[in-house]
Amino acid sequence: MRVDIISIFPEYFAPLDVSLMGKARERGILDIHLHQLRDWTHDVHKTVDDTPYGGGPGMVMKPEVWGEAVDAVIEDGRAASGEDALPRLIVPTPSGRPFTQEVALEYAEEPWLLFAPARYEGIDSRVVAEYGERLRADEVSIGDYVLAGGEAAVLVMVEAVGRLLPGVLGNARSVADDSFAPGAMANLLEGPVYTKPPVWRGHEVPEVLLSGHHGRIARWRRDEALRRTLARRPELVARLDRDGLDKHDRRV
Numbered sequence: 001m002r003v004d005i006i007s008i009f010p011e012y013f014a015p016l017d018v019s020l021m022g023k024a025r026e027r028g029i030l031d032i033h034l035h036q037l038r039d040w041t042h043d044v045h046k047t048v049d050d051t052p053y054g055g056g057p058g059m060v061m062k063p064e065v066w067g068e069a070v071d072a073v074i075e076d077g078r079a080a081s082g083e084d085a086l087p088r089l090i091v092p093t094p095s096g097r098p099f100t101q102e103v104a105l106e107y108a109e110e111p112w113l114l115f116a117p118a119r120y121e122g123i124d125s126r127v128v129a130e131y132g133e134r135l136r137a138d139e140v141s142i143g144d145y146v147l148a149g150g151e152a153a154v155l156v157m158v159e160a161v162g163r164l165l166p167g168v169l170g171n172a173r174s175v176a177d178d179s180f181a182p183g184a185m186a187n188l189l190e191g192p193v194y195t196k197p198p199v200w201r202g203h204e205v206p207e208v209l210l211s212g213h214h215g216r217i218a219r220w221r222r223d224e225a226l227r228r229t230l231a232r233r234p235e236l237v238a239r240l241d242r243d244g245l246d247k248h249d250r251r252v
C-alpha cells in the first residue's frame with residue numbers, strides 16, 4: 001500500500017519510522033511518502049491560510065495551495081503506480097464520518113491512500129468537492145473532540161489500517177482476534193487480560209483461566225466482554241443483532 005501525507009508539519013510523522021509501522025515500511029508492505037504543503041506556495045512567507053469568508057474566528061487553509069499539492073502528489077504517485085491510478089483522499093475533521101474498525105478494514109483494501117491533515121479551522125471546502133468529482137474523497141472523524149490539527153488523526157488511521165495489512169502482524173496475532181472483528185466477539189470490547197505471576201500484590205488471576213478448560217475459558221471471556229461492553233458501551237450491545245446473543249448471554 002502506498003500512503004501519501006501532505007502537511008505543514010511532516011516531521012509530525014516521525015513515529016511512523018518506528019515499531020510495527022517502521023517494520024512494515026522496511027519490508028515494503030507500507031510505502032509512506034511525506035510532503036511539505038508549503039512547497040506549493042509562491043510567496044515569500046509561504047502562506048497557506050487566509051481569513052474565512054463570512055467572518056468568524058481563525059483562518060482557513062487556501063484551496064489553491066492544497067490543489068497544487070494534491071495534483072502534484074497524484075502525478076508523483078501515478079509515475080510510480082501507473083498512469084490511471086488514483087488515491088483515496090482522506091481529510092481528518094471533527095465533522096467527518098466516524099472512523100471505525102469497519103472503515104479501517106475498508107481502507108486496508110485500498111492500494112493508495114492520500115491523507116490531507118489540516119490546521120487552523122480546516123481546508124476550504126471546495127478542495128474536497130473538487131477531488132470528490134474524480135476520486136473517492138472522505139472527511140473522517142476519529143472522535144468527538146477538536147485537536148490542533150489533523151496530523152494526530154492521520155497517525156491513528158495509518159496505524160489502524162497498517163496493522164491490518166497482510167504480513168504486518170506476527171503469526172501469534174491475527175486481526176480476526178480484534179475486538180471489533182467479525183465473529184463471536186464482534187462489537188464487543190476486549191475483556192480483562194492476565195499473565196504471570198498468578199498472584200500479584202494479593203490480586204489473583206481468575207481461577208477459570210488457570211483451569212485449562214478451554215470451553216469454560218471461552219465462555220468466561222465472552223461473559224466478561226459482554227459485562228464490560230454493557231457497562232462502558234451499552235450502545236454496542238444494542239448493535240449486536242438479536243441472534244448475536246445466545247440464551248446464556250442474555251443472563252449476563
Ligand SMILES: NCc1ccc(-c2ccccc2)nc1
Nearest residue numbers: 093118141142143147149150
Ligand atoms: N476527529 C478528530 C479530529 C480530527 C481533525 C481535527 C482538526 C482540528 C483542527 C484543524 C483541522 C482538523 N480535530 C479533531
